[in-house]
């Protein structure tokens with residue numbers, strides 16, 4: 014089999030750095046991150062496997078928004094849940110930045126996929142000095158969580174409407190985990206299910222930050238009465254984040 018695409022200088026660089034022995038002619042459409050097993054997120058080196066989504070640069074904004082919220086609210090020991098953590102990129106980056114600020118934290122990293130959660134665990138072990146503040150929870154959304162309230166809930170859950178999955182590039186469709194992509198008929202299935210549980214799990218002064226599809230609008234989501242939302246754009250100027258807080 015010959016390579017279907019010409020590798021970019023970045024891809025060649027990554028191959029040379031991590032897997033110089035890789036046979037370039039066998040790579041085809043496979044994302045370079047799955048060949049090398051590494052990717053960068055928030056300036057950190059994360060391990061990825063085909064059980065985890067390759068973190069996207071847009072998602073870094075969730076980490077910066079959460080950090081800003083912690084600073085604005087003067088939180089001295091934030092409790093955070095990262096739902097659908099995949100490689101752990103959001104929660105582990107946040108933990109890394111908080112430890113650099115010498116701020117204590119408690120973070121739950123959660124996924125329905127045990128295989129993904131194991132990769133998140135590895136990343137926490139590699140990148141954090143004190144991973145004892147991190148809890149790993151295999152769970153369908155918040156179903157298996159202890160009954161605690163969080164200051165911050167972050168969630169990059171599957172949000173692509175099912176009918177659009179077939180239009181994704183082969184590098185995504187054929188290699189990234191389906192259970193990380195398909196958000197049901199309108200792409201809002203998991204987000205709405207999690208929104209419904211926020212009154213139980215989100216602290217009164219807390220915030221929930223979701224990544225959403227760029228076709229979504231406020232009307233795509235069903236909100237419990239007590240909550241209000243805003244949608245903000247990503248670094249490519251597309252609607253991408255839903256932030257949710259209490260209505261007072």
Ligand SMILES: C[S@@+](CC[C@H](N)C(=O)[O-])C[C@H]1O[C@@H](n2cnc3c(N)ncnc32)[C@H](O)[C@@H]1O
Pocket residue numbers: 065066067068069072096097098099100101102103123124125126129152153154169170171172192193194203
């Ligand atoms: C779009 S990926 C995001 C991964 C990572 N947070 C990131 O930003 O790169 C969605 C993740 O949600 C997980 N997931 C899918 N359905 C879930 C559910 N019902 N409960 C918890 N996690 C779920 C998938 O296994 C996958 O790891």
